[in-house]
Amino acid sequence: MTTPPLARETGQTEAPRVPRPARRWNREALHGYVFMSPAILGLLIFTLGPIIASLLLSFTDYNILTDPEWVGLKNYVDMFEERLFWQALRVSAIYSVVSVPLGLGLALGLAILLNHAMRGISVFRSIYYMPTVISGVGVAMLWRWLFNAEFGVINVLLGKVGIEGPAWLLDANWALPALIITSLWGVGGTTLIFLAGLQAIPEELYEAAEIDGAGLWSRFWSVTLPLISNVTFFNLVLGIIGALQVFTDAFVITRGGPNHATLFLSVYLYQHAFQYLNMGYASAIAWFMFFVVMLLTVLVFKSSPLWVYYESGRQEK
Amino acid sequence: MATSNGAVPFWRTRRGQRRLTTIVVLVALCAGAAIILLPFFWMVSTALKPAEQVYLSPPVWVPIPPQFGNAIEVLTRVPFNRYALNTFVIVALVMIGTLFSCSFAAYGFARINAPGRNLIFMLVLATLMLPGAVTLVPTYLMFNSVGWVDTFLPLIVPAFFGNAFSIFLLRQYYLTIPVELEEAAKIDGASHYRIWWSIILPLSKPVLATIAVFTFVGTYNDFFTPLIYLSNEDNYTIAVALSFFQGSPRIGPQMHLLMAAVTMSIIPPLLLFVAAQRYFVRGIVMSGIKG
Numbered sequence: 001m002t003t004p005p006l007a008r009e010t011g012q013t014e015a016p017r018v019p020r021p022a023r024r025w026n027r028e029a030l031h032g033y034v035f036m037s038p039a040i041l042g043l044l045i046f047t048l049g050p051i052i053a054s055l056l057l058s059f060t061d062y063n064i065l066t067d068p069e070w071v072g073l074k075n076y077v078d079m080f081e082e083r084l085f086w087q088a089l090r091v092s093a094i095y096s097v098v099s100v101p102l103g104l105g106l107a108l109g110l111a112i113l114l115n116h117a118m119r120g121i122s123v124f125r126s127i128y129y130m131p132t133v134i135s136g137v138g139v140a141m142l143w144r145w146l147f148n149a150e151f152g153v154i155n156v157l158l159g160k161v162g163i164e165g166p167a168w169l170l171d172a173n174w175a176l177p178a179l180i181i182t183s184l185w186g187v188g189g190t191t192l193i194f195l196a197g198l199q200a201i202p203e204e205l206y207e208a209a210e211i212d213g214a215g216l217w218s219r220f221w222s223v224t225l226p227l228i229s230n231v232t233f234f235n236l237v238l239g240i241i242g243a244l245q246v247f248t249d250a251f252v253i254t255r256g257g258p259n260h261a262t263l264f265l266s267v268y269l270y271q272h273a274f275q276y277l278n279m280g281y282a283s284a285i286a287w288f289m290f291f292v293v294m295l296l297t298v299l300v301f302k303s304s305p306l307w308v309y310y311e312s313g314r315q316e317k
Numbered sequence: 318m319a320t321s322n323g324a325v326p327f328w329r330t331r332r333g334q335r336r337l338t339t340i341v342v343l344v345a346l347c348a349g350a351a352i353i354l355l356p357f358f359w360m361v362s363t364a365l366k367p368a369e370q371v372y373l374s375p376p377v378w379v380p381i382p383p384q385f386g387n388a389i390e391v392l393t394r395v396p397f398n399r400y401a402l403n404t405f406v407i408v409a410l411v412m413i414g415t416l417f418s419c420s421f422a423a424y425g426f427a428r429i430n431a432p433g434r435n436l437i438f439m440l441v442l443a444t445l446m447l448p449g450a451v452t453l454v455p456t457y458l459m460f461n462s463v464g465w466v467d468t469f470l471p472l473i474v475p476a477f478f479g480n481a482f483s484i485f486l487l488r489q490y491y492l493t494i495p496v497e498l499e500e501a502a503k504i505d506g507a508s509h510y511r512i513w514w515s516i517i518l519p520l521s522k523p524v525l526a527t528i529a530v531f532t533f534v535g536t537y538n539d540f541f542t543p544l545i546y547l548s549n550e551d552n553y554t555i556a557v558a559l560s561f562f563q564g565s566p567r568i569g570p571q572m573h574l575l576m577a578a579v580t581m582s583i584i585p586p587l588l589l590f591v592a593a594q595r596y597f598v599r600g601i602v603m604s605g606i607k608g
Contacts, residue, residue: 029432031509035425036434038418039441042478046456047444053455064461110349116342124346126594127353133590133597136538137556138579141563142360145572151372153359185353189601196602237446245448248540252560266450273454274545283454290451297446 051290058283068280075284085285087260088268091176095264096243099180104235107187108228111194112220125195129188140252143182144169147253172261175254179262182249190235197231198224226309233300233308240296244289265289363576364388371572387577395558396551397578404537404554407472411536412529414476415483420525422479423487424513428499438488445481449541457545471546472539476532483528486603490524491517527600530593534586555582 033040058075062068079085114125131139146152147168155165166174201224209219247266250256256263256271265285273282327333363371365383391397425431426438460471498520499512507515518525543554553561559582562575590597 028429032425032429032431032434035429035509035513036422036431036437038477039422039426039479039484040437042418042475042480043437043440043444046475046478047447047452050452050455050459051447053458054451054453057454057458064458113342113346113349116339118339118342124350125598126590127350129597129601130587130590131353133534134538134583134586137540137559138582139356141559141575141579142356144563145363145576146356146359151374151376153355153376156374156376185356188353192598192601241446241448245450252540269450269453270545273457279454279458286448286450286453289448293446293448 054283054286057280058287060280062279063277064279065277071280075281076288078281079284079288084260084263084268088263088265091261091263092244092246092265094176095180095183095246096240099183100236100239100243102180103184103187103190103239104232106184107190107235108194108232110187110191111198112224114191114195115198125192128191131186132189135186135248137248137252139186140182140249143178143185143249144253147178169254170258172259175258175261179246179249179253182253183243183246190239193235194228194231197228201227229308233304237297237300240300241293244293360576360580363573364580365577366573368571368573384573387573388581391574391578391581394574395562395578397555397558397581399551400553400555400558403469403552404556407469407543407554408533408536410469410473411476412532414473415480415532416525416529418477418479419483419528420487420518420521421513423484423491424509424517426484426488427491428517429509441479441481441484443481445485453545460546466546467548467552468546469552472536472542483532486524486528486600487521489603490521494520523596523599524603526593527596527603530589530596531600533589537586 057068059070059072060068061071061074110128114121114128146154149155149165149167149170152168154168158165168174168178205223205227206219209223214222245266246264247270250262250264250267251270254262256267266289269282269285269289272278272285362378362380364387365385366377366380366387367384370377370380426434456471457466460466465471465474494517499516502512502516538556539554540556540560543557544560547553547557550558559578562578563570
């Protein structure tokens with residue numbers, strides 16, 4: 001649907017295939033660069049420049065107050081010897097490995113339910129999406145209160161069914177699960193992306209499968225799942241990138257604690273950059289995160305031919 | 318209504334099956350909706366409690382009479398209006414910057430052939446996958462060196478340089494606008510700038526509205542950027558101020574006031590969501606399509 005219609009684009013500006021005076025074309029291109037200039041400047045000033053600067057800074061010792069001092073690989077060596085770095089890596093890894101698949105599964109399940117044609121379904125779609133719209137500090141504080149060990153509504157309700165809830169945010173074993181639960185509450189955005197994908201599946205395929213005697217499960221397994229796999233792929237990439245960058249919840253709800261149980265890489269980075277002013281060390285952490293995200297993204301992309309189904313003849317990026 | 322003959326019970330008929338599925342789906346969706354809505358209920362309930370009812374076991378679910386005075390108490394104890402004003406100034410300027418720069422850049426990517434255009438476009442798209450952490454420190458140092466830390470500028474200025482997601486959405490939309498509409502204007506000697514402003518922009522109102530609502534919500538809810546750049550309390554946005562409430566002596570651990578503040582803080586995005594729901598849905602659908 002959104003395959004870049006290159007033929008048409010180029011056809012449009014080069015439509016008359018007669019050679020034009022070079023100057024005319026240059027001026028046209030110049031206008032093009034003027035139009036693209038916000039994006040080009042943004043790319044240079046806020047992306048490419050900082051990426052390079054960040055790499056260089058990661059080889060220095062810099063605390064803003066004094067000049068940066070070149071220290072080679074020291075920041076990286078220190079990082080890999082630092083216990084808290086490994087803890088942060090562990091927290092981020094566990095969070096990603098648990099919350100991303102859980103979130104994808106839940107979102108797909110909800111999307112299938114929300115794809116059912118019935119009256120009032122749009123009200124449900126709105127309700128499920130609502131948490132995404134108001135995510136942020138307010139919601140994080142709300143979850144702090146919900147997880148309150150004694151008076152929080154979660155433990156109150158657990159108590160009603162005879163379960164004595166854990167101390168959640170005060171318990172090093174339960175703080176991270178609490179944050180994962182919080183993240184699942186905001187699964188509505190992913191759900192709606194899945195829903196859009198489901199609605200693009202032609203109804204005839206299900207009818208054909210039904211005629212062939214396929215039950216609910218095999219229709220899901222052989223029709224829905226393959227045809228939705230490109231959306232799953234998109235959501236997986238976004239989910240990984242998002243999970244490795246979680247900050248607000250970890251910072252507001254638990255401040256990285258208790259006993260570093262929710263010290264995400266992003267929180268660890270924040271502490272070094274803006275509390276201890278270790279700009280060089282923080283840059284090294286940032287580059288490590290960059291490396292991990294790139295590695296995971298490449299892995300997901302490389303593995304995609306194995307599990308992402310593309311209709312033949314349909315060009316995909 | 319449904320007629321089932323004696324041999325086949327109603328729930329075995331096609332129609333009965335369909336009815337059965339609907340009931341199962343409805344029950345599941347209601348259960349899910351309850352889970353989604355319960356935190357909101359608890360928030361409002363706490364926000365309307367007198368202080369002595371907050372820490373009670375078993376809890377008071379519906380405070381009677383509701384204490385609407387809690388909200389007023391928040392407004393008098395902290396300069397909430399100031400935070401709201403700061404937030405809306407930032408949000409408004411970020412929206413203007415985003416809409417202007419992205420629609421402008423997208424025209425170039427969609428309509429004008431210039432060497433390297435596709436490469437630049439790919440680079441812009443690649444920034445979607447870039448973890449923000451990697452540009453964070455140098456960007457901060459850059460704003461620090463020009464003396465912009467503790468002003469709104471680091472929050473606003475980047476918006477005037479486009480963002481990948483909005484440029485992408487707009488470019489895709491422009492490509493669906495028939496070029497013929499512009500041909501006549503071109504023959505009349507209209508420049509690209511004029512065509513962009515008077516033909517393309519008016520035609521792309523739905524996408525602009527979609528980007529506007531997402532920008533509003535994203536900027537309003539943003540916590541990290543104002544947290545690192547704003548240090549003077551007078552400059553706080555609602556998000557940053559809220560995060561300090563829990564440790565502030567003025568509001569302290571008084572959960573009913575804190576929840577009153579949280580409730581007030583989510584009203585603007587919630588209202589926008591109710592009013593502009595179709596634009597949110599459209600944006601999500603468009604973002605999913607590119608997958």
